[in-house]
Amino acid sequence: MTEVTASERVSLGTDPDVPLLAVENLRVSFGGHEVVRGISFTAHPGRCLAIVGESGSGKSVTARTLVGLTGSGAHVRADRIELDGIDLTTQSERTWRAIRGRDIGFVLQDALGSLDQLRRVGDEVAEPLRVHGWGTRASRSRKAIELLGSMGVPEPAVKARQRPYELSGGLRQRALIASAIALDPKLIVADEPTTALDVTVQAQVLDLLAEAKAHGTSIILISHDLSVVARLADEVAVMRDGEVVEHGPVHQVLRRPRHAYTQALLDAIPSEHTRGTRLSRGGNVPQRSRRPVDRGRPVLEARHLTKVYRGPDRVDRTVVDDVSFELFGGETLGIVGESGSGKTTTARIALSLLAPTSGEVLLHGESWSTLPPRRRRPLRKRIGVVYQDPLNSFDPRWSVGRITIDALTMGNRPPSSRAEARERAVRLLEQVGLGDQHFDAAPLRLSGGQRQRVAIARALAPEPEVIVCDEPVSALDVSIQAQVLDLLTDLQDELGVSYLFISHDLGVIHHMSDRILVMKDGQVVESGTADDVFRRPQHPYTQRLLTALPRLVPA
Amino acid sequence: MSAASVSPAATRARLAAIRVQLRPATAASLLVVAFLAVAVIAPSVLTSGSPTTIDLQHTLLSPSFSHVFGTDDAGRDLYTRAVYGARESLGIGLGATGLAMAIAILLGFAAGLARGIVDAVLTRILEVAFAFPVLLLALLLIAIRGPSVATEIVAVGIGSAPGYARMVRGQVLHVRQAGYIESAVALGHGRWVVIRQHLFPNAIRPLVAVMTLGVGQSIVWASGLAFLGLGVAPPSPEWGALLDAGRDSITTSPWLEIMPGLVIVLVALAVTSLGRTLQHRLEGAAR
């Protein structure tokens, strides 16, 4: 790769080939509101352009515009959109249909939702073939199996007859990519192709795209995740509020960002390097001195937790298998694992929302999970919870104020008057970075970060010693995630609360946790301090996880 | 675990859908309902006549300026009768739907909250109730109690209750899985508090729209009973009775049949349209 000069336009200089796709001054607006504001870029054969941005940056709209599916009510203008010499700005729907799937393959995020659940995987993969009149029914189905095979799907003939929900997330994503490349398009647009995937699977999917790239396909990768981008892209365009704020070769943008926003985004990514620092508000500023962990008696203790479910087929499945841990005052215990590892079930057992099949949970050394519900209830104020999807955890009829006050009344010091309740609720909201103005708001009207703050305020209200955080930042944009993580750290320092912190994101876990449990298939495969586990992983699974982890800077 | 979970297009589409519902159809529906409300509360505002006044000099007049819906065999002004009939017809619609809902909520919640044997028994009862021909239920009830407004309410109400009960049960099962229920439990709230504060109001909420739809359907339904001669006693101008009275004349004095029919259709249409708008808005608000 050659050096890049101070040009915003990737196509200049680097590649002698004619660009496959050229977009100039693209503007998209919905009902007068402009969401893409005059962006330009090119895509070249055998190369990958990444468009990075947070929600609302206009990256997805841009991707859809490239296949003429911006949506009804959209107003698209551009000086030029040219694919392989064809002017796309003036094409009829009929021409677009001929282009989609044949010349441009499109990979959406969330393979479960992006595949028709009611149809066979093979039919889904073969659909572009059928639509574009390729081959016969038999040859198409052979081709679909072949494509699945080439995507590394084991037993492709079997999988082709199954339906998407019968496949794992990784296989589904492969099927989706297989479908996108079925007609060997010159361009693949991949919109968040790895977002919902576990790290190990994520790595495999990125490898597949890299392979396509190596075969000369041009790729436009849409992502919110800079680490994913680092692994595949040749060039990066960073979008914010419909504009490209920075555009350049991947290493330059990621290592020497010129725009403050890019820098902030990079800073916000939690990782092993960010431990003990603040993620938000510019630069990795060191945290205030952290409160020491009280290594006396554990506030929460799990002993040999096991949970067995009997399925409708009368086969028992052990979801949590002999899990034990201790959580001390002021400490953060991270539980990391991929989907299905049993980490959420462990969290629900810890909260006594679910009874373990065997084993017990102690709160402050006292029996907790074995209590009858009536006696357990008064103790609940001592252990709070923050969920991944805060909106779902709020009664849709309740305002932020009511939610907070309801939680306050469950604490040790229930407010004695309406005025006091309101005052304390507002104080609590201020503590989590919200304020009086949010008191009467409906959670639905708040942003994702604000909602999670409300959830944290609610968890804090009864003044618990422990808060179970179940994937609390997984649904958030990276900059918001940084703020919420900072907030959690600040609160811990301030209040000395302990966190049982559950996440699939190794970076987040490393950033937050004092000690870590690595879970796989219901079992704890490795535990230890954060640094021990991450720097000197003992269990092969942990090692595999860490290898698969996409990094901004190659480790 | 997705960062950008809601596509902008989907959001816009939903907003657009709400806007569509708000436009002319909703406005017209509101107008009809407002008119209806006046007819129920103060029918004399809408017409100066009396629904029972006989005028044998002016029988079977076709619609004109002085009699916009025409007159019937006894010379009564059909428009006036339709206006005065609103009270009973709407009463039947509301009463029947209310009764159905009350039964449905009772049964639906019992079945939705109970487990094991109680749930199984209640579900079975609902099954039997469902398998029971609704028409027969009405026929038997009326055979027992004689035709009257109250009987029509009970007949239509009980007849439509099983359907709603199933809906309520489903709703309870659905809300039970909601995150906020678990959150409330995690906060230390007791079972009844959770049911009262969260489960009940949230399970009931979508039923408001369903109820609105039900009112329109009940009115239509009741008119069917009138056809079977199980309607209210004369000289009530209840709409089903008007429809029944006009049936023989459809080829000779069609307005006697067409006008009450249009009134029923219009009202049911307006109420249905409002109900569906409400339904969409509630759904939009819920998520």
Place this chain on the structure above:
Amino acid sequence: MTRFTRARLVAVGSGALLFSSLLAGCGADAPATGAGAGTGTKVQGGTIIYGHEQEPPCLYGGWLQQAYIDRNILDSLVTEADDGSIKPWLATDWKVSDDGLTYTFTLKPGVKFTDGTALDAQAVADNFAYWEKGGNSTAQVSIDPYFASAKALDTTHLQVTLNKPYLPLLTMLTQGYFGIQSPTALKRSDKENCEQPIGSGAFKVKEWKHGQELILVKNPDYTSWPATAKHQGPAIVDEVDWKFLLDPVARYASLTTGESNVIYDVPTVNWKDAQAKFEVQQYITPGKPVSIYMNTIKGVFTDKLVRQAFAYGADRKSAVEAGFHGVIPYENNPSVSQSTPGYNPEVAKAYPYDTAKANQLLDQAGWTTRDSAGYRTKDGKQLEVRFAFPAGSVMTGEGSTVLQILQQQWKQVGFNVELIPETQAETFSGKYSSPDSYDAQPWYWTSPSAAILWIVWRPSTKDSPNYNNSSFYDNDELGTVIQQGNSAATTEEANKFYGQAQQIIQDNAAAVGLYTQTSSIAVAKNLHDVWLEKSQGEPVFSDAYFTK
């Protein structure tokens, strides 16, 4: 239920008064569809599609709906001519003993039922026994308590013995309920007798598609046509498809679209149209007209003055005209209709619409004060009339309109009339049959003879209560007078007593007249000689023929 059974629950009778003005060119003794008879050529064969209204549960029984069908498949002993005289049918001749107690019938020889059984005197005697045993309760009530026995003297001679002289006997026997069935067939199961009665008539049952139609086919061996028949010999058409078309709109429409050739019960709203396009026939059936029974033993109508005020208090004539669109005649005589032999026209002049008179009577009866709604009160009690009516059966929509008009007029004089529609289930179950359940109730009972007076007004005795008297009006004098009529030696004498009885009923306002029960048909112009027979007003198809 109502609409499907907008049935005429009771029989329609003889002595038909045809509205001759409606039937151009129709002679006094030619009540058939004579108008078009001259045009076109007569066709042998063909199928008549007849749109009837209600379907009975069984083809034979004591209900008018059954009599309609039975008239076409069963033959009776005697029949009635237009002038009310009795004519031969299965009986070619009969003799009445001087004491009026013994009737000797001579039967037409060689007649066979369609199952091959011989129709002899024993067969007829068996039928009498069958009726008396409850085989047909309407037949039974028509000859009780006069009938004593029937026995075969030889194959062609039958002797019927009475307990007391009963002048109307022969007239009563002309009703379709007295159709003679094969005794062999009667021994079959109830089901078979229900589905396929066997007679000697011009038609026999081919197939009954329940809920849809009854297919009658011609009896090719028919020999026993009545003296009133319009032609000699078996039926001219091959088949009659007797369709059950309950909906009046559909029924009339079927005729206008040509899907049917004849329909029964022409809707009054379509009457004018039907007159223009088809041959229409209307009968005013004899017997008790549709009149209002008033509960004389409980409630406000125990007071004769109040009953009379009720009769004066509404313009019944105008109401009937409006409700029935001027098609069905008003009848002010509550006990027998104008077409009944022995009708007393003087009685029909009583109780004209006179609100002053009504008010005066009510004042006199002590109902002097009025409440805020304008209804009269007495001792704090409102002048309330619970007016039950069999909705949809006796009282169709048109009848209901009449009642609603009357209700408004009665309100003017201070009656609070509460109209209570009865469902058919309620009607049949006797819910509105006891003195506690209503104050007034309209009803009719067709019968070819004024002897209906006895059936309805016979005073109750301890052993034999008369449940047919829905006014619960017991008057021994009335009972005596009617019996004198029944057992009179001559018609003139009988009619004198019957007239007297009508006067007593009217004077006491035991019932209030409303309108006549009628029976009507409309016939397509290419179909001729469909006629309504005299005893029941049943359509007769055996003489009918198409022209081309």
Place this chain on the structure above:
Amino acid sequence: MTTAAEAADPAVPIPALSRAPSARSGVRAVRWGLVKLALAILVLVAAASVTFFAQLLVPGDRATTILNQQTGRAQLWSAADLAPVNHQFGFDRPLAVQYVDYVSGLFRGDLGTSYTQHKPVTEVIGAQIVPSLVLTVAALVTAWVLSLVVILVTVKRRRFVTAIGSTWEALTASLPPYWIGVVLLVVFAVELRVFPVIGGTGVAGTVLPVLTLALPLAGFLGQVTRDEFEKVLDQPFITTARTRGMSDTGVRLKHALRHSVLPAVTLSGWALGSLLSGAVIAENVFGRPGIGQVLVVAVNTRDVPTVSGIVLVVAGVYVIANLLVDLAYVLIDSRLRAS
């Protein structure tokens, strides 16, 4: 206390992977079938029993009704008159005996004998069930076709078109049953003479009664399907299909339709049972035989065995319809096979 949240764990996915048919699953299927069958029979007998007793609750004496019905009168009868009737129909026996007799008859396939038609109820119903089923099924199919066409053509189109579609559905769902029947009759049979007035059971005569039932039903089906269809068209897999170059019609037919019909399928199961007995108005207007009419007449004449028998048959059809609905569910969405 067991709270709702503690009792169930929705977080655990039900693995649908191992569904290879095995001997064990075969046994399970048989057992499942037997349980279903037993429950179905229970429902049927319960429905018939409820009907049996409900009719005895109806005020008034059965023998009186029979006599009045036979004579076309409405009066009281003397004990002497009633006694033979009571004896003939067995009303003089204790109620419990009458009931046990009836129920044991049910298990022998004997639904009793009609009080009015004097023939086995099975025959009474047998003669009417075919036209009823034809009408009901034809109406259901027609309603489906109508509603799907409207859905495919109007959902998420230009605002005007969409509004027409949804208004059409609300309108048809609001049509009073008699009214629509008689209007169709007058317009198409009397004025235009396209169809016969006397429907009977012929094909041409079935069109209008079918429409009478199908139009409102199409409105209902359309309404529930429209909601689903709208939601489905927002799903990512629809976008995926479009990115493959699929046409709008193709997307609607191949993908969206299947996902949106489940609520309407459920509704159909109910509709089948309810139309079967509730078609009385259409039967009446168009002079069509059917068990709706028989039911109404039987209730009025207190023909207890006939009414109970019809309930049994309607409940049976309902149960079968719901089995078909379950089957349709699995055919449409194989995910539901596991549950």
